Amino acid sequence: MTEAALPLLARIADALDRLAPPAPAAPSFEGARLFRHEPVSGAFLPAPDYAMDIELLVGIERQKERFLQNLRRFADGLPCNHVLLWGVRGTGKSSLTKSAFMAMVAEYPDLKLVEVDRDEVAALPPLFDALRVRGERFVVLCDDLSFEDGAVAAKALKAAREGGVAGPPENVLFVSTSNRRHLMPRDHAE
Numbered sequence: 001m002t003e004a005a006l007p008l009l010a011r012i013a014d015a016l017d018r019l020a021p022p023a024p025a026a027p028s029f030e031g032a033r034l035f036r037h038e039p040v041s042g043a044f045l046p047a048p049d050y051a052m053d054i055e056l057l058v059g060i061e062r063q064k065e066r067f068l069q070n071l072r073r074f075a076d077g078l079p080c081n082h083v084l085l086w087g088v089r090g091t092g093k094s095s096l097t098k099s100a101f102m103a104m105v106a107e108y109p110d111l112k113l114v115e116v117d118r119d120e121v122a123a124l125p126p127l128f129d130a131l132r133v134r135g136e137r138f139v140v141l142c143d144d145l146s147f148e149d150g151a152v153a154a155k156a157l158k159a160a161r162e163g164g165v166a167g168p169p170e171n172v173l174f175v176s177t178s179n180r181r182h183l184m185p186r187d188h189a190e
Helices: 005-019 061-075 093-105 118-132 151-162
Strands: 034-038 043-047 083-086 111-116 137-142 172-178
Touching: 034 118, 061 083, 061 093, 061 137, 061 172, 083 093, 093 111, 093 137, 093 172, 111 118, 118 137, 118 151, 118 172
Parallel strands: 034 111, 083 172, 111 137, 137 172
Antiparallel strands: 034 043
């Protein structure tokens, strides 16, 4: 290669850099504790803290205690269970999740809650992969889960929870709520 070719190669490299899309910035989880995930852009949009105190939820003391125990185990890095809260509309499933989370963040400042849209279950595997490499611990909330699309959404959720060959992310606790008696359509054959 001659020295005369070096400026030409530098111009070509500059042109390629301008054509290439910029690398996505690493998400920042500073400044908020609750986030909403946008699967199309991959963005995590901060949300205001949830204001309801967990003590205002009455009549579900056993459920509150079990949920808080599981959440504390997760925050401590101990074995815990992913959670499905189901029941009729208006019984406080989402409120329990968010108020229990807010009760724990004072003690566990690296705990974050990321809400995902119920129609974006197929985006969970890449979301879990993105969160796996982070130092924070994430409660991923899918409110009002159902599998109206059938087996495709159910298989995506299973793949996300099990994590494929890498296994499930240890820093992600998946919590879903549903007010449907049957998560799958009644006419679903499988």
